[in-house]
Amino acid sequence: MSPREDTVLSTMQDVPLLISRILTHGSTVHGTSQVITWTGEGEPHRRSFAEIGARAAQLAHALRDTLGIRGDDRVATLAWNNAEHVEAYFAVPSMGAVLHTLNLRLPPEQLVWIVNHAADRVVIVNGSLLPLLAPLLPRLGTVEHVVVAGPGDRSLLDGAAVRVHEYEELIAGRPTSYDWPELDERAAAAMCYTSGTTGDPKGVVYSHRSVYLHSMQIVMAEAMGLTDRDTSLVVVPQFHVNAWGLPHATFMSGVNMLMPDRFLQPAPLAEMIESVRPTHAAAVPTIWQGLLAELTARPRDISSLNRVIIGGSACPPSLMQAFDKLGAPVCHAWGMTETSPLGTISHAPAHSLGTDEEFGYRVTQGRFPAGVEARLTGPGGERLPWDGESTGELEVRGNWIAGSYYNGPDAPPLRPDDKFSEDGWLKTGDVGTISPDGFLTLTDRAKDVIKSGGEWISSVELENALMSHPVVAEAAVVAVPDDRWGERPLATVVLKEGAAADFASLSAFLEERCGIAKWQLPERWTIIEGVPKTSVGKFDKKVLRKRYADGELDVTRL
Ligand code: AMP
Secondary structure, eight states, X not given: OOOOTTOOOOSSOOOOOOHHHHHHHHHHTTTTOEEEEOOSSSSOEEEEHHHHHHHHHHHHHHHHHTTOOOTTOEEEEEOOBSHHHHHHHHHHHHTTOEEEEOOTTSOHHHHHHHHHHHTEEEEEEEGGGHHHHGGGGGGOTTOOEEEXXXXXXXXXXXXXXXXXXXXHHHHTTSOSOOOOOOOOXXXXXXXXXXXXXXXXXXXXXXXXXXXXXXXXXXXXXXXXXXXXXXXXXXXXXXTSHHHHTHHHHHHHHTOEEEEOBTOOSHHHHHHHHHHHOOSEEEEOHHHHHHHHHHHHHSOOOOTTOSEEEXXXXXXXXXXXXXXXXXXXXXXEEEEOGGGSSEEEEOOOOGGGTXXXXXXXXXXXXXXXXXXXXXXXXXXXXXXXXXXXXXXEEEEEEETTSOSSBBOOTTSOOBOOTTTBOTXXXXXXXXXXXXXXXXXXXXXXXTTTOEEETTEEEXXXXXXXXXXXXXXXXXXXXXXXXXXXXXEEEEEEEEEOTTOOOOHHHHXXXXXXXXXXXXXXXXXXXXXXXXXXXOTTSOBOHHHHHHHHHTTOSOOEEO
């Protein structure tokens, strides 16, 4: 944007906010910090930020000189969290190309659609994921090169109509520095598709500027408060919203990263916490639920953790209390693929510390940081006050918030009306309240809220209440059609191992112990084996609604 003629210019330098600058800073000033990758046996693999910087330069040379990557070509990764994936995170955008992280848990059909839509030319893949990639290759029309890193059966690629490269051989012997181009900070750096629960997945493209500013926010004391004294266990996948921005943010402050690679099950996670002793960790509630069950069965020392960030879906207060008791305090955060993702984070304000109010603040989704503006919109489009009571759809805007979706290289970006307001704010589809001091409490997804006789029932409130019952391992509540009220809640409950439940007493618990109003109590109940999850570990309520509609659930009516 050029300054207006009558603008008084500042006397500051104008240095573009580029990912290459984060890399150069991290690999020199914090050159001894480490990426520690869990290997499942023996000592974890350690690589310093200085080595990552050198290898990222080598990868960029290889991508340019051997694979012919130019301009804003898309380079995809299909990989776990590990050191090579961090190298790609920096090399690809720093050289001016676009990193496209593929979600390895998506159904094959969606993966094919996404790779073709983004027109990826290269896929950097972990050897362990070749069984997933190889059968799809004949349908990935734009992919010319596959670069394989780490152990796995290469013969799966025999006969594939692409050029296959070994990651280590490809980068070996190349120069360990690269003259990173001075790009436009607004240029595309990385892209990530939303999980596409309705319609086709939508591409969100982050700019160098948005990544840079978001990273600065992540390390701030008000957000994750990270310094070079920390080691962050990055469970949240690098294929889901840039691992919540952690790989970039850690390079800004020299934070060591502990990467679980493919060892995401509760037992190895507990083992890596005990042996590497991270101070910080980030993951969705389902990971923490699993870890809690593991720690209850086989106690381990997790006392090194002094901040556990839980986000991606609502953190049940009971889960927060359980980790608090284990000496690993939880901090709740909210965000979306479209918000880079940090939207809010819940640190109780100073005046509440040590009072009854403190926990009440911590269980909210949290406070908006300075870079995120928020407003609530009612059903008729009216602006609602920040009074902690008025419930509406959350809309946000800011420097790391999407203003449109990717629609191919030659098409104008998509701005669907249900996703963006006329004045350009992102409509999040999340429903809740905002307190006068800027704390967000989400009561539901707009599509999951239960509309009963003209009133709204929060499925999340019922789920949190149910999950605080000692026999309940997990619970999901969905709206089902009802002749009299339009919709009513159906409670689907997963019991802890060996536990039994009677629905009447669960209902009484909700009313008497959790203060749920009588008219909001579910009358339809069922026990299920496990709550179905989406590709990023969130409750998949559409699957439950379908099972109910197809008569597959054995429902008891109270
Ligand atoms: P995704 O783009 O896949 O990361 O999904 C974003 C959505 O996850 C948000 O719009 C919310 O519905 C949900 N979400 C993320 N964090 C939270 C949270 N802390 N509490 C409730 N819902 C959340």
